[in-house]
Amino acid sequence: MHEFILYSRLGRTDSNWTNLRDAGRLDITVECAVAALFLSHAIRKDAVFHTILNGPPNPPLHLQINGETLHNIRTDQQTWTQILHKVLSGKLHPGISLSKMSFETLVKAKAKHSQIYVLEEGGRDIAQTEIGDKPLFVLGDHVGLPKNVERFALRYGTKISLGKQAYLAATCIAILNYILDRK
Amino acid sequence: MHEFILYSRLGRTDSNWTNLRDAGRLDITVECAVAALFLSHAIRKDAVFHTILNGPPNPPLHLQINGETLHNIRTDQQTWTQILHKVLSGKLHPGISLSKMSFETLVKAKAKHSQIYVLEEGGRDIAQTEIGDKPLFVLGDHVGLPKNVERFALRYGTKISLGKQAYLAATCIAILNYILDRK
Numbered sequence: 001m002h003e004f005i006l007y008s009r010l011g012r013t014d015s016n017w018t019n020l021r022d023a024g025r026l027d028i029t030v031e032c033a034v035a036a037l038f039l040s041h042a043i044r045k046d047a048v049f050h051t052i053l054n055g056p057p058n059p060p061l062h063l064q065i066n067g068e069t070l071h072n073i074r075t076d077q078q079t080w081t082q083i084l085h086k087v088l089s090g091k092l093h094p095g096i097s098l099s100k101m102s103f104e105t106l107v108k109a110k111a112k113h114s115q116i117y118v119l120e121e122g123g124r125d126i127a128q129t130e131i132g133d134k135p136l137f138v139l140g141d142h143v144g145l146p147k148n149v150e151r152f153a154l155r156y157g158t159k160i161s162l163g164k165q166a167y168l169a170a171t172c173i174a175i176l177n178y179i180l181d182r183k
Numbered sequence: 184m185h186e187f188i189l190y191s192r193l194g195r196t197d198s199n200w201t202n203l204r205d206a207g208r209l210d211i212t213v214e215c216a217v218a219a220l221f222l223s224h225a226i227r228k229d230a231v232f233h234t235i236l237n238g239p240p241n242p243p244l245h246l247q248i249n250g251e252t253l254h255n256i257r258t259d260q261q262t263w264t265q266i267l268h269k270v271l272s273g274k275l276h277p278g279i280s281l282s283k284m285s286f287e288t289l290v291k292a293k294a295k296h297s298q299i300y301v302l303e304e305g306g307r308d309i310a311q312t313e314i315g316d317k318p319l320f321v322l323g324d325h326v327g328l329p330k331n332v333e334r335f336a337l338r339y340g341t342k343i344s345l346g347k348q349a350y351l352a353a354t355c356i357a358i359l360n361y362i363l364d365r366k
Contacts, residue, residue, distance in 0.1 A: 021259040031214075035357075040325070040349040075351065076204040077260050127365075142223070165364050166223040167357075168258065174218075174350075174357040181348050182310075 002180055003048040003114065003136040004173055006032045007103055007145055011053035013061045015088040020081055024055035028141050029063075030080040031170035036177070037067045038075055044177070052103040062101035063087070070095030104152050110136050116157025118150060121166050123159035126179060137176055139169050185363055186231040186297065186319040187356055189215045190286055190328055194236035196244045198271040203264055207238035211324050212246075213263040214353035219360070220250045221258055227360070235286040245284035246270070253278030287335050293319050299340025301333060304349050306342035309362065320359055322352050 010024030017023035020030055029051050036049040047067040052060050071094040073079065087096050107116065115132030119139045138145070138153050145153070162175055193207030200206035203213055212234050219232040230250040235243050254277040256262065270279050290299065298315030302322045321328070321336050328336070345358055 019261055021261050025259075027259045027261075034351075035354060038351055038354075040351050042349075076208075076210045078202055078204050078210075162361070163365060166225075167361075168217075168221055168223050171218060171221075171357045171360075174354045175361045177354075178345070178350075178358045178361070182346060 001046050001048070001134055003050065003110070004032070004036050004176075005103070005106065005110075005136065005138045006049070006051040006141065006169060007138065007149055008051050008053050008055070008141050009143055009146070010055040010141075011051065012055045013053050013058040013088070014056075015085045020077060020084070023084075024053070025141060026084060027077065028169060029053075030077055030084070031168075032139070032173050033065055033080070034075050035170040035173040037065060037070065043067050043070055043073075047177070050106065052101070052106065054103075060100070060102045061088075062099050062106055064097045064099075066095045066097075068095070103149060107138070107153055107156055111156035116153065117160045118145070118153045118157050119161065119172055120145070120150065120159050121161055123161035126160050126162055126176075129158070129160050131180070131183070135180070137173075139172055141169060184229050184231070184317055186233065186293070187215070187219045187359070188286070188289065188293075188319065188321045189232070189234040189324065189352060190321065190332055191234050191236050191238070191324050192326055192329070193238040193324075194234065195238045196236050196241040196271070197239075198268045203260060203267070206267075207236075208324060209267060210260065211352055212236075213260055213267070214351075215322070215356050216248055216263070217258050218353040218356040220248060220253065226250050226253055226256070230360070233289065235284070235289065237286075243283070243285045244271075245282050245289055247280045247282075249278045249280075251278070286332060290321070290336055290339055294339035299336065300343045301328070301336045301340050302344065302355055303328065303333065303342050304344055306344035309343050309345055309359075312341070312343050314363070314366070318363070320356075322355055324352060 012023040020027035049065045114136040195206040203210035232248045297319040
């Protein structure tokens with residue numbers, strides 16, 4: 001089992017929006033969820049994707065998407081627009097849960113059972129890092145992790161990087177899944 | 184320099200559509216283009232993304248996106264919806280060109296200067312493959328490459344795979360870029 005947490009600075013915490021991009025870049029959240037959970041014609045049953053949405057009007061919200069129980073889903077953004085709309089309106093979708101929870105509370109709870117890795121430029125090269133058997137990877141959105149958030153996460157985890165390039169968040173997740181697949 | 188060709192079975196060859204998914208899964212084309220060309224806050228100047236669109240009403244069309252000259256672009260699908268609409272209406276965008284050309288003609292022309300690799304399950308593991316210095320990777324969309332198209336490409340190239348998992352096309356491209364970055 002492995003997990004990802006995306007820290008979304010501005011992701012909307014209601015359903016009063018019409019497109020993902022203008023909803024505080026929820027398009028990035030969707031791209032990351034798809035990279036985390038989808039194979040070709042299959043869902044990764046052993047992966048869990050979390051995001052903490054810190055945008056208006058009701059932050060922070062914890063959105064959790066569990067590969068083991070996720071159903072009625074496709075990879076395209078139209079489908080995800082409908083699903084996020086539904087879930088952020090308080091309705092249910094199989095495999096997705098929403099709760100009032102901060103990044104700090106989530107990381108602290110996860111640290112009891114998982115090994116936490118914080119993706120940052122300048123972190124230790126993942127090729128030189130021993131990855132635990134229950135890893136949880138923390139990533140920022142296009143603006144990166146706020147300094148105080150990164151500091152908090154590093155109390156519980158290790159700073160790693162994927163090398164010299166700075167990748168899009170969804171690309172980082174695709175690469176991390178690949179590295180775990182090849183282990 | 185490295186290149187990708189996505190063979191799109193059904194991608195629309197006009198601009199009479201309102202969303203990418205319903206335009207013969209042009210959303211997959213966009214996800215692949217973003218994975219091929221974008222770093223975080225930067226464009227890969229040394230990458231070129233091609234797709235051959237084989238959907239109605241005017242197939243085949245060759246859409247080429249050149250990282251070196253691509254401008255006025257973002258990663259989100261709203262932006263790409265507008266750009267593909269524009270280009271498929273015959274208007275211009277910096278770094279993108281459109282022409283009437285088949286997959287076979289493109290592959291044959293590229294084979295003169297590039298090393299061609301066809302991504303398929305059951306191909307030789309990329310970890311055991313020496314990748315040339317001017318690689319071109321051929322991928323299918325969610326349905327995969329048609330048999331006759333694969334056969335044609337293999338006259339000029341080598342069948343490789345990324346391991347035991349079958350990944351989404353955009354994930355394959357993200358992984359390939361990563362493997363090239365780490366070389």
